Amino acid sequence: NAGVTQTPKFQVLKTGQSMTLQCAQDMNHNSMYWYRQDPGMGLRLIYYSASEGTTDKGEVPNGYNVSRLNKREFSLRLESAAPSQTSVYFCASSWTGRVDTEAFFGQGTRLTVV
Amino acid sequence: AQSVAQPEDQVNVAEGNPLTVKCTYSVSGNPYLFWYVQYPNRGLQFLLKYITGDNLVKGSYGFEAEFNKSQTSFHLKKPSALVSDSALYFCAVRDITGTALIFGKGTTLSVSS
Numbered sequence: 001n002a003g004v005t006q007t008p009k010f011q012v013l014k015t016g017q018s019m020t021l022q023c024a025q026d027m028n029h030n031s032m033y034w035y036r037q038d039p040g041m042g043l044r045l046i047y048y049s050a051s052e053g054t055t056d057k058g059e060v061p062n063g064y065n066v067s068r069l070n071k072r073e074f075s076l077r078l079e080s081a082a083p084s085q086t087s088v089y090f091c092a093s094s095w096t097g098r099v100d101t102e103a104f105f106g107q108g109t110r111l112t113v114v
Numbered sequence: 115a116q117s118v119a120q121p122e123d124q125v126n127v128a129e130g131n132p133l134t135v136k137c138t139y140s141v142s143g144n145p146y147l148f149w150y151v152q153y154p155n156r157g158l159q160f161l162l163k164y165i166t167g168d169n170l171v172k173g174s175y176g177f178e179a180e181f182n183k184s185q186t187s188f189h190l191k192k193p194s195a196l197v198s199d200s201a202l203y204f205c206a207v208r209d210i211t212g213t214a215l216i217f218g219k220g221t222t223l224s225v226s227s
Contacts, residue, residue, distance in 0.1 A: 004157075033214055040123075042204065042219040043158075050213055058214065090157060092215075099146045099212040100165040105157040 002026055006091050006106035013081045013113045021076040021109050023091030030096035032074035033058075033103065034066060036087040043090065049074055050096050081113045116141045118205045120218035127195045128226050135190040135221045137205030146208040147188045148215060149179055153201045161203075164188060175199070195225045 007022045025032065030051050035043040035058075045058030049068040063085060065077045074093075078085055088110050094103040117140045127133045139145055146165055150158040162173025169181045179190045190203060202222050206215040 031213065035217075040219060043217040045214050045216070048214050056213075092158075097212065099208045100163070102148055102160040102163055103215055104160070105150075107157045108155075 004091055004093055004104050004106035006089075006109050008109060009107065010110050011112070013078075013111065015082060015113060017081050018077065018079050019081065019111075020078075021089055021091075021111075022073070023075065023106060024073045025091075025093040025104070026072065027093060027104065028071070029093035029104075030071070031094050031103075032068065033092045033094075034064075034074070034076045035090045035092065036060065037090060037108070038087050046076065046089075078111075081111075083113045085111065086113045087111060116207050116209050116216050118147075118207050118216060118218040120203075120205055120221045122221050123219075124222045124224065126224045126226065129197050130194050133192050133195040133199070133223065133225070135203050135205075135223060137188045137190065137218060139186050139188060139205075139207050141207055142210055145181075145186075145188075146212075147179075147181065148206040148208075149173065149177070149188075149190050150204045150206065150217075151175075151201050152204065152220075158204065161190070195223075197225050197227050199223060200225045 004025045033048040034046040044060045047066040049055045052071045091106045092103040148163045149161040164181045172178045205218040
């Protein structure tokens with residue numbers, strides 16, 4: 001049982017390049033999330049998806065797009081990377097409508113934009 | 115809006131001593147509170163949660179947390195710290211829609227031998 005799997009684990013981009021971060025979960029969860037982690041800022045929500053076919057903006061969505069490909073997969077795309085997007089990105093999943101359940105996190109993608 | 119605050123950036127304790135990592139919250143309605151731990155270069159691991167009921171919640175690795183409604187706090191505790199407890203700890207609360215988790219900025223726990 002892999003839980004939440006993110007690829008790649010590390011990536012270096014040049015300013016203006018694009019890339020897609022991949023996330024898949026095998027727990028049959030309805031909800032999936034993308035967070036970014038920056039020193040002293042904690043984790044901030046970028047986008048989330050409460051069910052297949054729906055996505056919503058979080059606290060810091062600018063510069064990102066997402067796709068909920070199916071129930072298992074939720075990708076995050078940077079169309080034109082900027083140095084301010086240097087961060088560690090975490091994907092997570094949980095049950096929709098179950099406020100008493102925790103979210104499960106992937107191992108993270110460390111992205112550097114130069 | 116829902117929010118959590120972790121007032122200490124870093125907590126230092128000696129091995130064998132009790133530890134406390136503080137968290138206060140602000141919510142509309144019932145609070146659903148969580149603690150996570152992050153070891154270096156790893157993802158977040160769930161430790162424990164408060165949903166309802168007993169104010170003292172027990173979790174993984176010997177950790178527990180005390181919910182205090184009047185002080186709007188949810189402090190993480192452990193009676194005897196281990197060097198291996200050294201990590202980054204996050205408090206979180208469910209947002210008002212019950213969808214995402216809102217995280218505090220994190221507290222680095224350093225346990226010295």
